[in-house]
Amino acid sequence: IVYRRGVRRREDARRLEEALASERALAQSRDDFIADLSHELRTPLTGIYGFALALGDSPSLSDDDREYAMHIISEAAELNRMVDDLITTGRIAAGTLAMSTEALRLEPVVAEVAAVFAMRGIPVVVRVPDVIVRADRMGLRQLVLNLVSNAVRHGGDEISVEAVMRKGVESMRVIDNGPGVPADIEPYLFKRYLHGDGRALLSGSVGLGTAVAAAYTDSFGGTIEYLRHNDRTIFEVCLPAVISDTAPALV
DSSP: OHHHHHHHHHHHHHHHHHHHHHHHHHHHHHHHHHHHHHHHHHHHHHHHHHHHHHHHTOTTOOHHHHHHHHHHHHHHHHHHHHHHHHHHHHHHHHTOOOOOOEEEEHHHHHHHHHHHHHHTTOOOEEEOOSOEEEEOHHHHHHHHHHHHHHHHHHSOSOEEEEEEEETTEEEEEEEEOSOOOOTTTGGGTTOOSEETTTEESSTTOOSOHHHHHHHHHHHTTOEEEEEEETTEEEEEEEEEBSOOSSSOOOO
16 A cells, blocks of 8 residues: 555656646747747838838828828837837746846936827826936836836826936836726736736736836836826836936926
8 A cells, every 4th residue: 555655646746747847848839939929020010110100201191191100100119019028028038138227317218208109199298307217228118118008008098207206216107097907907917918817917918018017127126016096097116216316306
């Protein structure tokens, strides 16, 4: 009896190890496929976006044609952002996401993102003081871009990016007047892909935008939090500021 129990335990352990190895191989295969597909998609999407921008600037377009061009620009820009998120997620999973942090002025990065959405006919109000944070330039841009895109897709029509300095920490808030995140989704808000019962986090989303924003925030040594205040949806990112005494504070 003791011998048989020992054999059964070893057999169960072997089967468990084989199942785990199979699961790891499947996960790696999935990540490799997503990474390869993302890189393949990036080139044609960049071409579509660039040509649409050139078309939108043409003075010979009719009003209707210009509107169509703006729709192409808007959707191509959003697809580019999703592809960047997929590539970033793959690098995070593989531990190959390289961060080259430097002292960066926050306001120009936010203004650049706001200009992208203004080009798509989506106004974003920017109220950011002239402060310096330590971050990776492309990572910080993608962080802001993802949070604003999240507000555009799932929030209200009034969107702003504000910031205030508190005790050497730069608190940047992306705010919209939307209904907010359902209570059952909140625990999974910064998780990637599938959430809770296996469904997508939000309709029209692959479930990566807030997860990638959280990953970048963490890599910069900051924190990110979801809040509801005065019927406003707020994503607050706190980053250590390089300077604090001379920077103006937002009232």
